[in-house]
Amino acid sequence: MAEKKQKVIPDEYIPEVASRVVTIEGSDYLVENDAMYTFYERSMGEFSPFFLAIRDEKKILGCKCTKCGIVRVPPMLTHCPDCDFAPTQPVEVGQVGRMNTTPPITYFATSLFLHIAPYGRGRVILEGADTAMSVNLYTTTGILVPGLIKKGTEVKVIFKGERVGEITDIFCVPTSELTPDQITKKGLEESELNWATPKEPVFPKASEEDIAIYKQSLKEMQALAAEMSKSKRARKAIEGWKRDIAVKTKAGEFAMCINDGDFSIEERRLGSPDFVMACEDPKTLLDGLSYKGAITDSVIMKKLWISKNMEFNTIFKLDRLARFLAREKKEAAKQ
Numbered sequence: 001m002a003e004k005k006q007k008v009i010p011d012e013y014i015p016e017v018a019s020r021v022v023t024i025e026g027s028d029y030l031v032e033n034d035a036m037y038t039f040y041e042r043s044m045g046e047f048s049p050f051f052l053a054i055r056d057e058k059k060i061l062g063c064k065c066t067k068c069g070i071v072r073v074p075p076m077l078t079h080c081p082d083c084d085f086a087p088t089q090p091v092e093v094g095q096v097g098r099m100n101t102t103p104p105i106t107y108f109a110t111s112l113f114l115h116i117a118p119y120g121r122g123r124v125i126l127e128g129a130d131t132a133m134s135v136n137l138y139t140t141t142g143i144l145v146p147g148l149i150k151k152g153t154e155v156k157v158i159f160k161g162e163r164v165g166e167i168t169d170i171f172c173v174p175t176s177e178l179t180p181d182q183i184t185k186k187g188l189e190e191s192e193l194n195w196a197t198p199k200e201p202v203f204p205k206a207s208e209e210d211i212a213i214y215k216q217s218l219k220e221m222q223a224l225a226a227e228m229s230k231s232k233r234a235r236k237a238i239e240g241w242k243r244d245i246a247v248k249t250k251a252g253e254f255a256m257c258i259n260d261g262d263f264s265i266e267e268r269r270l271g272s273p274d275f276v277m278a279c280e281d282p283k284t285l286l287d288g289l290s291y292k293g294a295i296t297d298s299v300i301m302k303k304l305w306i307s308k309n310m311e312f313n314t315i316f317k318l319d320r321l322a323r324f325l326a327r328e329k330k331e332a333a334k335q
């Protein structure tokens with residue numbers, strides 16, 4: 001298989017050869033896209049063994065003071081400031097540890113980090129270490145929500161398949177999501193985890209009233225979907241996007257399909273959806289699509305669960321879809 005080559009500046013950030021005219025105080029000025037080349041090489045210096053161990057050996061290194069024995073991870077010091085600058089020695093530490101803080105979660109990342117969001121960021125004290133190391137945190141159970149990883153949660157270091165010698169070559173997941181073998185295995189890789197079958201929430205049995213609410217909500221959502229598909233502006237929100245989503249609620253399951261501007265809600269079960277959305281009360285979703293409260297908020301507030309973390313991006317698009325339709329209607333009402 002051909003190796004995928006990554007560019008230092010991703011292609012999507014490189015502007016086209018183009019120009020535009022800017023009018024300032026009645027005069028036209030031509031503005032052209034141009035470039036300044038500023039690539040440079042960065043030495044990892046004394047951190048090189050740490051990053052090489054991650055890349056080539058799937059090991060985490062720390063440094064141990066030859067006098068007091070304190071183990072610092074990452075190995076940020078060659079000499080211990082507490083012991084009259086006694087030299088330190090590299091040591092390997094464990095790949096399981098405990099969070100020493102509750103990690104905040106980034107849902108709305110800047111363009112630089114969008115491709116890895118939502119992610120948690122916190123500090124873990126690995127077995128054999130005396131200091132905490134910063135790591136990105138994920139879950140295999142679907143969307144990363146507050147409370148899933150807290151101060152004291154036991155987590156394990158996971159290595160990416162393709163490693164370049166950067167701290168993002170590793171991340172952590174809670175050990176409660178792993179098998180005993182996976183917990184003890186050194187150098188556990190991302191591809192060895194079960195990302196495909198996260199545990200869906202279980203809802204109580206639906207009452208007659210729940211079924212009535214479900215039917216009514218579904219009808220209203222279908223009407224909204226039809227409006228969205230007809231709205232030029234709303235279509236923009238899901239342009240180029242394609243997702244078949246299975247939506248499970250207490251009283252029934254339906255399909256939500258996004259297809260390059262077309263948006264539909266159908267009462268049928270999808271055989272192989274791109275991801276699953278589960279919300280006990282279908283009104284949560286109806287409110288979101290009607291632009292009464294954001295769907296992204298419902299996810300963060302744990303009212304709506306999604307089976308794939310990265311699909312938060314799709315939820316974000318659904319919010320835009322609702323907002324664009326609401327705006328179009330508001331402007332039409334003004335005229």
Ligand SMILES: [Zn+2]
Nearest residue numbers: 065068080083
């Ligand atoms: Zn020392």
